[in-house]
Amino acid sequence: MSKSLQAIRGMNDILPEQTPVWRYFEGTVSRLLDNYGYKQIRMPIVEFTELFKRSIGEVTDIVEKEMYTFDDRNGDSLTLRPEGTAACVRAVLEHGITGGGQVQKLWYIGPMFRHERPQKGRYRQFHQIGLEVFNLEGPDIDAELIIMTWRLWGELGIRDAVKLELNSLGTSESRGRYREALVEYLSAHHDKLDEDSQRRLKTNPLRVLDTKNADTQAVLVEAPKMADYLDDESRAHFEGLKARLDAVGIPYVLNPKLVRGLDYYSKTVFEWVTDKLGAQGTVCAGGRYDGLVEQMGGKPTPGVGFAMGIERLVLMLETLEQIPQELSRQVDVYLCAFGEEAELAGLALAERVRDQLPNLRLQVNAGAGSFKSQFKKADKSGALYALILGDDEMAQQVVGFKPLRGQGEQQSIAWDALAAHLATCVVQG
Numbered sequence: 185m186s187k188s189l190q191a192i193r194g195m196n197d198i199l200p201e202q203t204p205v206w207r208y209f210e211g212t213v214s215r216l217l218d219n220y221g222y223k224q225i226r227m228p229i230v231e232f233t234e235l236f237k238r239s240i241g242e243v244t245d246i247v248e249k250e251m252y253t254f255d256d257r258n259g260d261s262l263t264l265r266p267e268g269t270a271a272c273v274r275a276v277l278e279h280g281i282t283g284g285g286q287v288q289k290l291w292y293i294g295p296m297f298r299h300e301r302p303q304k305g306r307y308r309q310f311h312q313i314g315l316e317v318f319n320l321e322g323p324d325i326d327a328e329l330i331i332m333t334w335r336l337w338g339e340l341g342i343r344d345a346v347k348l349e350l351n352s353l354g355t356s357e358s359r360g361r362y363r364e365a366l367v368e369y370l371s372a373h374h375d376k377l378d379e380d381s382q383r384r385l386k387t388n389p390l391r392v393l394d395t396k397n398a399d400t401q402a403v404l405v406e407a408p409k410m411a412d413y414l415d416d417e418s419r420a421h422f423e424g425l426k427a428r429l430d431a432v433g434i435p436y437v438l439n440p441k442l443v444r445g446l447d448y449y450s451k452t453v454f455e456w457v458t459d460k461l462g463a464q465g466t467v468c469a470g471g472r473y474d475g476l477v478e479q480m481g482g483k484p485t486p487g488v489g490f491a492m493g494i495e496r497l498v499l500m501l502e503t504l505e506q507i508p509q510e511l512s513r514q515v516d517v518y519l520c521a522f523g524e525e526a527e528l529a530g531l532a533l534a535e536r537v538r539d540q541l542p543n544l545r546l547q548v549n550a551g552a553g554s555f556k557s558q559f560k561k562a563d564k565s566g567a568l569y570a571l572i573l574g575d576d577e578m579a580q581q582v583v584g585f586k587p588l589r590g591q592g593e594q595q596s597i598a599w600d601a602l603a604a605h606l607a608t609c610v611v612q613g
């Protein structure tokens with residue numbers, strides 16, 4: 185195929201054999217979110233570039249080097265969203281739905297775009313399910329977000345393979361004081377820092393904390409600790425969160441170097457990480473951003489949220505073999521009809537059955553074909569049963585009912601009794 189007809193590097197097709205797992209995952213999460221009282225919001229995929237610069241931060245990897253930014257025909261600078269929080273804040277402000285302290289518990293799903301170096305678990309178009317809560321300032325809601333994800337990992341059968349890392353970044357004042365102390369310390373060790381950290385020291389010093397460079401990590405051992413600079417309010421908030429996680433029995437690891445790659449966080453930050461996926465081990469991450477709404481032009485509004493990467497979680501389900509058996513079968517019953525008259529009768533019969541059994545996955549053969557070829561297709565479809573309509577069945581107004589997997593003889597079922605019979609044989613989702 186010529187190059188122009190290939191998908192863009194890092195942007196994947198999700199093929200029919202993969203979509204059942206995606207739908208299972210998305211269905212499980214959306215059911216859980218419904219049950220906890222969260223409501224879905226849908227935002228555009230493209231926003232003004234300014235939105236992301238102002239919210240994520242000018243000096244972050246995302247804004248500096250990863251955004252898909254272009255001028256549209258009006259000359260406006262637009263960007264394919266690299267994440268969902270900024271657009272969600274823009275939407276709640278634009279529609280006034282967080283005004284007057286109204287609590288909003290929102291979730292969204294969809295593609296995000298970052299021009300990162302593609303590798304396993306890291307793509308340029310990837311998908312997130314994200315969640316944002318507005319106007320709740322206590323640690324109880326931070327805890328709810330984490331408890332909910334903990335339940336999700338349990339339902340998906342991957343709880344043992346993920347670990348929760350927690351940190352508190354404090355209020356912007358306490359972070360400011362910490363930043364000063366850190367800059368002073370790191371400046372004294374400037375020559376021992378890697379080049380990237382030297383640059384970050386000037387632009388975004390907290391990001392030096394999550395360097396991968398061993399020499400810089402060695403310098404950081406003696407660096408001032410964020411926990412020592414937390415103000416009383418942030419400290420109490422963090423204690424409140426930990427007490428709630430302890431009460432529910434959710435294990436966590438405190439990671440004082442967890443700073444996150446987006447600038448809007450304050451107080452709680454957390455990541456769910458796994459060692460089952462190689463280098464791209466963060467499957468879900470988020471935190472509190474109490475200053476963001478105001479920074480974007482709204483009234484002071486506390487906010488907290490997280491997003492999970494669907495590709496990474498689907499990979500986890502595959503790696504840990506936690507894909508439910510029943511996903512492998514997409515068809516319950518396959519109807520084969522031979523001859524024009526039988527085909528017409530079959531169509532009408534299929535619709536009558538569907539009226540009575542709306543959840544039955546009934547596939548009607550299309551494209552006619554010989555007895556042998558239709559049976560082959562019935563078998564390949566994965567169906568449990570074939571229904572057969574030929575001259576004999578037409579004459580007697582019955583349908584041949586043939587089990588395709590396992591034991592059992594073919595039997596004849598009267599058309600009127602077919603739906604009732606199928607209801608007893610097929611467990612419907």
Ligand code: HAM
Nearest residue numbers: 267269306307310466467468469470471489490491493
């Ligand atoms: P984030 O940490 O940038 O946070 O992304 C959240 C999750 O999206 C990651 O933990 C990962 O699972 C997935 N992800 C990120 N980049 C990629 C990629 N290139 N390929 C595949 N998966 C990826 C945010 O986006 C924040 N908006 C989360 C948040 C919401 N914080 C508060 N509210």
